[in-house]
Amino acid sequence: MNKFEQLGLNESLLLAIKDLGFENPSEVQEKAIPVLLEQNTDLVALAQTGTGKTAAFGFPLIQKIDAEDRSTQALILSPTRELCLQITNEIKQYSKYVKGLHTVAVYGGASITEQAREIKRGAQIIVATPGRMQDMINRGLVNIKNINFCILDEADEMLNMGFYEDIVSILSDTPDEKNTWLFSATMPAEVARIAKKFMHDPAEVTVGSKNSGSATVSHEYYLVNARDRYEALKRLADANPDIFSVVFCRTKRDTQAVAEKLIEDGYSAAALHGDLSQAQRDGVMKSFRGRQIQMLVATDVAARGIDVDNITHVVNYQLPDEIETYNHRSGRTGRAGKLGTSIVIVTKSEIRKISSIERIIQQKFQEKTIPSGIEICEIQLLHLANKIKDTEVDHEIDNYLPAINEVLEGLSKEELIKKMVSVEFNRFINYYKKNRDLSSQSSGSDRRERDGAPRENNNGGATRYFVNIGSRDDFDWMQLKDFLKETLELGRDDVFKVDVKEGFSFFNTDAEHTDKVMEVLNGYDLNGRRINVEISKNDGGGRRDHNGRNSGGGFGGRSSAPRREGSFAPRREGGFRSDRNSAPREGGFRSDRGSAPRRGEGREGGVSERAPRRSESFGDSPRPRRPRRD
Ligand code: ADP
Ligand code: MG
DSSP: OOHHHHTTOOHHHHHHHHHHTOOSOOHHHHHHHHHHHHOOOOEEEEOOTTSOHHHHHHHHHHHHSOTTSOSOOEEEEOSSHHHHHHHHHHHHHHTTTSTTOOEEEEOTTSOHHHHHHHHHTTOSEEEEOHHHHHHHHHTTOOOOTTOSEEEETTHHHHHHTTOHHHHHHHHTTSOTTSEEEEEESOOOHHHHHHHHHHOSSOEEEEOSSTTOOOTTEEEEEEEBOGGGHHHHHHHHHHHOTTOOEEEEOSSHHHHHHHHHHHHHTTOOEEEEOTTSOHHHHHHHHHHHHTTSOSEEEEOHHHHTTOOOTTOOEEEESSOOSSTTHHHHHHTTSSGGGOOEEEEEEEOGGGTHHHHHHHHHHTOOEEEEOOOOHHHHHHHHHHHHHHHHHHOOOOGGGGGGHHHHHHHHTTOOHHHHHHHHHHHHHHHHHHHHHTOOOOBOOOOHHHHHHHHTSOSSOOOSOEEEEEESOOGGGTOOHHHHHHHHHHHHTOOTTSEEEEEEOSSOEEEEEEGGGHHHHHHHHTTOEETTEEOOEEEOSSOSSSSOOSSSSOOSSOOTTGGGSHHHHTTOOOOOOSOOSGGGGSSOOSOOSOGGGOOOOOTTOOTTSOOOOOOOHHIIIIITSOOOOOGGGO
């Protein structure tokens, strides 16, 4: 008797489970399924993402539904449209051998009348997002007054997203006698409140310790200078040729910018954030699931509910504002028992956050150094050799062999191998030969020596700068101050009198930092735009007054500002790939930090075989995937 059978599941479910290829129940399934099958009870189940919660409620639910009765018997609420569709899809697969059982997805952004029509035809299970469900109830398009089961999936996320009111209102439209099953990764106060208000003496299932990270995820951090963040990301990608990852940024703007840069540099990447239309987001997710995208750059909000198997790496390009969010991010990898790595690219000013995170996830981080150019070359070389070895030969090629042999005649096997490998390899070696190591080694004291003056002891007065970034780049004065502090690696009070205008800004530092400011900031690539900084005649009224505004006489640099206005690259909206044909961008990389062309992209002009990157990077080497996803 297999393990699923021991849990009490019936034949039609066992058949479906066999088709899905599940061999053993996961822990939450093992604990929740028998309880739910044997008792009519409420339940609170806490388990990390990726532990198989959908089946933990889906299997017993399907078994308890009366498929001969066409009325709506169960409502599953889930936070996002993505998840809603995913759960619907899973439930349909689990119930494929149950005759007459229908599941309908109800979510915003699609025709409400069509969804209502589907329900009318008879849907025992409705999977819904709270907003759309509320809408349907208000319009009298659905009747949940007689349901027997209500499932709150990812309850913490739903409440995070502000659905408390909707949930309360929806639940009050359901009968008291129903059973409520609540599934959540964490148990914040709001979830406890819902449980208390709507559940009667619920059974409890907890997998792992509350809030702690998944054991299948290892955590690493890389300490870099703020200005090397992007370069570090690229190297990490180069050092992991098979990377399949979600890269988290803090803002939509950064998300878009990082994705665009990756695309420009020849990586298969795309952005996912709230400024994209639903159709664009669906397109991105489809490509990501289909593995045409290796690096999905996303905001936390947009990534909620991303539920894709086999993600190898989660990259925290920037740490989240709320440390708790780290757990949600890293939970995107290490799913279904697979191993995953969560990487943090961190600067010195944020390094203490690492220990706070360690406390929350109850796991230690490993400190790593960004691989050197040589290491990356080695990795790429071996990867290439393996790829050659594993490539299946299509015998169509036989037709061309005589001509090819003629060209290559006279080369020994050794020479041939060297040359073949070099075709792919040269651009990495050429690129990395020129590029320095990235790890941030300079401690505070080195910095003092390098500057040649003690930092705090300033008597050289202040320098006021004009810089060509402003509110149109989504900076307010605090954000600009943070950006400058981080980029320049300055202390808390070293940047002051920050005054942000639309297309430009002013700020002060102590005079001792002037050289550094000019050196680091000039030409700095801010999301594809080159920063230009000039010393403004006006010192902005001298020393700091800490209100972040310029209280002293006016803006000395103003007269020089308008001429810069024209030089801004147009903002690009959303999308991926297809927009590569749009207006050429200003700026790009600083010349001394050119980017490694990938896969025959030949930034340096030498490589002529512009192979289509997409098929190059993925299409020809299908990853192992579970058959049911196809
Ligand atoms: P959660 O809701 O806890 O985040 P899911 O229910 O989405 O997790 O499951 C994560 C992945 O694991 C899905 O692809 C699912 O099909 C798969 N899965 C679930 N249960 C099992 C199992 N017993 N054996 C193998 N894979 C499973
Ligand atoms: Mg889930």
